[in-house]
Amino acid sequence: MPKLNPEQQRAVKTIDRPLLVLAGAGSGKTRVITEKIAYLVKQGLPARHIAALTFTNKAAREMKERISKLLDDKQLRGLRVSTFHSLGLDILRKEHKILQYKAGISLFDEQDKITLLKNLISHSNANYDIDSVDIYSGKIGQWKNAFITPEQALSHASLDDNIAAQIYVDYTRSLKAYNAVDFDDLILLPVLIFQNHAEILEKWQNKIRYLLVDEYQDTNITQYQLVKLLVGKLGKFTVVGDDDQSIYAWRGAQPENLAQLQKDYARLTVIKLEQNYRSYGRILKVANQLIANNPHAFEKKLWSNMGFGEPLRVLTHKNDNEEAKQIVSEIVHHKFKTGADYGDYAILYRGNHQSRLFERSLREFDVPYFITGSTSFFAYAEIKDILSYLKLFVNPDDDAAFLRIVNTPRREIGPTTLEKLGAYANERHISLFSACSEMGVREKLPQAALARLQKFCQWTHKTAAAMQTGDTFAEMNAFIQQINYHQWLQENSNTQQAAERKIKNVTELLEWLQRIAKSEDESEAEKGLDDIVSKIQLMDILDRNQDNQAENQVSLMTLHAAKGLEFPHVFLIGIEENILPHQNSIESNNIEEERRLAYVGITRAQHTCTFSYCTHRKRYGDITESEPSRFLAELPEEDLEWPSKKPVDEAEQKIRGKANLAHLKSMLS
Ligand SMILES: Nc1ncnc2c1ncn2[C@@H]1O[C@H](COP(=O)(O)OP(=O)(O)OP(=O)(O)O)[C@@H](O)[C@H]1O
Numbered sequence: 260m261p262k263l264n265p266e267q268q269r270a271v272k273t274i275d276r277p278l279l280v281l282a283g284a285g286s287g288k289t290r291v292i293t294e295k296i297a298y299l300v301k302q303g304l305p306a307r308h309i310a311a312l313t314f315t316n317k318a319a320r321e322m323k324e325r326i327s328k329l330l331d332d333k334q335l336r337g338l339r340v341s342t343f344h345s346l347g348l349d350i351l352r353k354e355h356k357i358l359q360y361k362a363g364i365s366l367f368d369e370q371d372k373i374t375l376l377k378n379l380i381s382h383s384n385a386n387y388d389i390d391s392v393d394i395y396s397g398k399i400g401q402w403k404n405a406f407i408t409p410e411q412a413l414s415h416a417s418l419d420d421n422i423a424a425q426i427y428v429d430y431t432r433s434l435k436a437y438n439a440v441d442f443d444d445l446i447l448l449p450v451l452i453f454q455n456h457a458e459i460l461e462k463w464q465n466k467i468r469y470l471l472v473d474e475y476q477d478t479n480i481t482q483y484q485l486v487k488l489l490v491g492k493l494g495k496f497t498v499v500g501d502d503d504q505s506i507y508a509w510r511g512a513q514p515e516n517l518a519q520l521q522k523d524y525a526r527l528t529v530i531k532l533e534q535n536y537r538s539y540g541r542i543l544k545v546a547n548q549l550i551a552n553n554p555h556a557f558e559k560k561l562w563s564n565m566g567f568g569e570p571l572r573v574l575t576h577k578n579d580n581e582e583a584k585q586i587v588s589e590i591v592h593h594k595f596k597t598g599a600d601y602g603d604y605a606i607l608y609r610g611n612h613q614s615r616l617f618e619r620s621l622r623e624f625d626v627p628y629f630i631t632g633s634t635s636f637f638a639y640a641e642i643k644d645i646l647s648y649l650k651l652f653v654n655p656d657d658d659a660a661f662l663r664i665v666n667t668p669r670r671e672i673g674p675t676t677l678e679k680l681g682a683y684a685n686e687r688h689i690s691l692f693s694a695c696s697e698m699g700v701r702e703k704l705p706q707a708a709l710a711r712l713q714k715f716c717q718w719t720h721k722t723a724a725a726m727q728t729g730d731t732f733a734e735m736n737a738f739i740q741q742i743n744y745h746q747w748l749q750e751n752s753n754t755q756q757a758a759e760r761k762i763k764n765v766t767e768l769l770e771w772l773q774r775i776a777k778s779e780d781e782s783e784a785e786k787g788l789d790d791i792v793s794k795i796q797l798m799d800i801l802d803r804n805q806d807n808q809a810e811n812q813v814s815l816m817t818l819h820a821a822k823g824l825e826f827p828h829v830f831l832i833g834i835e836e837n838i839l840p841h842q843n844s845i846e847s848n849n850i851e852e853e854r855r856l857a858y859v860g861i862t863r864a865q866h867t868c869t870f871s872y873c874t875h876r877k878r879y880g881d882i883t884e885s886e887p888s889r890f891l892a893e894l895p896e897e898d899l900e901w902p903s904k905k906p907v908d909e910a911e912q913k914i915r916g917k918a919n920l921a922h923l924k925s926m927l928s
């Protein structure tokens with residue numbers, strides 16, 4: 260490992276006061292975090308008192324890996340390196356009683372949330388509009404991220420937001436009735452607990468005596484509250500971030516949190532790192548010039564002594580099919596010429612849908628690849644089914660799980676029955692499962708239908724008990740047999756092949772669950788069914804298939820997913836108006852965030868960075884004309900190369916015109 264530079268060393272050794280490391284891409288911020296953890300342990304602070312927080316499981320995993328090279332197993336024991344959300348889940352699972360939650364809390368994902376909201380809307384007499392369900396859902400998320408409770412939302416909401424605020428109140432009440440929380444609650448509820456119960460806060464402050472946060476610019480208001488509460492007045496923390504890489508405003512991120520730190524902690528030390536160890540100088544120069552077009556609250560410099568490097572290429576294509584083909588063929592040739600590994604290449608894009616044509620070309624060329632964040636294993640119906648059963652065993656009040664599997668496989672429990680049951684449960688503010696055993700429901704449902712429901716409930720109880728007391732995994736296999744699930748999959752698949760694939764997925768899920776149960780984990784010794792289920796639920800929501808990439812595969816991912824990573828060769832594709840910058844951002848005049856995204860993309864590159872755009876592209880079934888992104892015109896002309904001159908002279912002229920204009924402007928100002 261090369262030595263840390265003096266500023267990095269200062270950052271590692273500053274432990275007696277709050278510290279902010281504010282620095283550009285590739286300057287070693289994440290490295291400071293990992294080295295600092297090792298330093299703290301070697302200074303005598305046991306690892307179990309240290310927590311490091313990141314935003315994705317992938318980042319957490321990478322960080323753990325880096326630290327394990329610096330410390331041995333014994334020194335590492337109890338170290339907490341996790342996402343904000345899994346720390347929140349941990350707190351909630353230990354302290355749920357204070358909020359009158361029962362053990363076995365269910366975690367609702369976005370789809371569960373929408374289903375619940377729709378259900379509330381359809382059973383309510385209030386003036387709710389089913390077509391606005393996405394808007395309500397978004398609003399509720401924004402409130403939770405801004406640390407606004409339902410009561411506060413209701414009393415402060417504008418006329419426009421009033422209905423959403425009412426739904427927020429109902430939604431919160433229903434979640435509680437189902438013993439469920441949503442993703443945003445994983446931060447919000449721990450903050451509420453800490454704010455209202457000093458003794459619990461003190462316990463956690465004692466547990467976590469030093470806190471480190473990576474990518475701090477992406478914290479939202481509620482996350483900042485959590486950090487503030489945990490570190491207390493002493494402010495034993497290190498946070499690192501880069502305001503130019505703030506790309507989660509749409510999820511409530513507040514880059515202002517960087518400035519806020521200075522106001523909240525008078526003793527805050529700010530360290531800036533200026534040397535970039537990742538990229539060739541030219542890549543850095545191009546990135547710096549692009550981001551200079553954004554206003555800046557903090558002045559940062561960034562230089563590299565890795566050598567200047569070749570000009571960055573801009574490839575133009577006549578359509579998106581060609582783009583995919585040519586880039587894949589470039590990669591194959593380049594690899595052949597230089598002896599690089601496929602793992603050295605990354606194809607980055609603005610939206611997930613852009614990966615499709617590339618996948619096809621990669622397969623045609625027989626190039627191994629890995630897509631981060633594509634359709635998740637957890638999105639498969641059979642996986643959702645089995646997980647819903649398990650969720651229901653852990654928490655019978657989980658209505659989302661109940662509805663998913665009460666009639667899968669078929670039990671002759673139809674929509675009319677469920678509708679009547681739902682109306683009754685809603686009236687009484689209880690879960691569907693509880694409603695089945697109430698006296699009052701007898702008047703609402705035909706006897707035969709109710710008998711079938713009750714039979715299902717009894718079976719659920721019995722199986723859940725067996726799973727909790729007996730051999731969990733043997734019981735899991737047993738229940739899947741009892742419900743004849745494999746046969747049901749056979750009957751409900753179009754081909755034998757599809758059925759086999761689904762059965763294989765189920766087997767894989769069971770193996771995975773077993774691995775989770777066995778995996779040694781920082782803070783938990785016991786691994787009951789509810790532990791396993793909550794772990795896998797969070798994995799599902801956070802990860803969406805970001806799991807173990809094999810070596811020697813080309814990486815495909817969105818710019819958002821690429822944050823924090825680095826690759827020798829980067830292809831930034833679809834650098835076109837309405838894609839990057841995204842159409843929505845153009846319409847809402849939010850170009851700065853798009854520029855930061857482009858900056859994140861360019862700064863992932865170590866040796867080469869190639870841009871590519873098309874003059875025509877298929878959108879919504881039609882061929883439409885595409886214009887190169889305005890960001891290309893903001894880049895220094897002398898550092899770009901346009902190899903494919905012929906077919907698009909005109910477009911290039913246009914860009915060069917703009918580039919000259921930008922150049923002139925920058926000279927004049
Ligand atoms: N002092 C150093 N000497 C040599 N290499 C270093 C040094 N510090 C960091 N590096 C290397 O530089 C690269 C970038 O470091 P790191 O990922 O920590 O940067 P970062 O500031 O977190 O970047 P980003 O803003 O993209 O998250 C890594 O490959 C890291 O190993």
Ligand SMILES: [Mg+2]
Nearest residue numbers: 288289290823
């Ligand atoms: Mg980093």
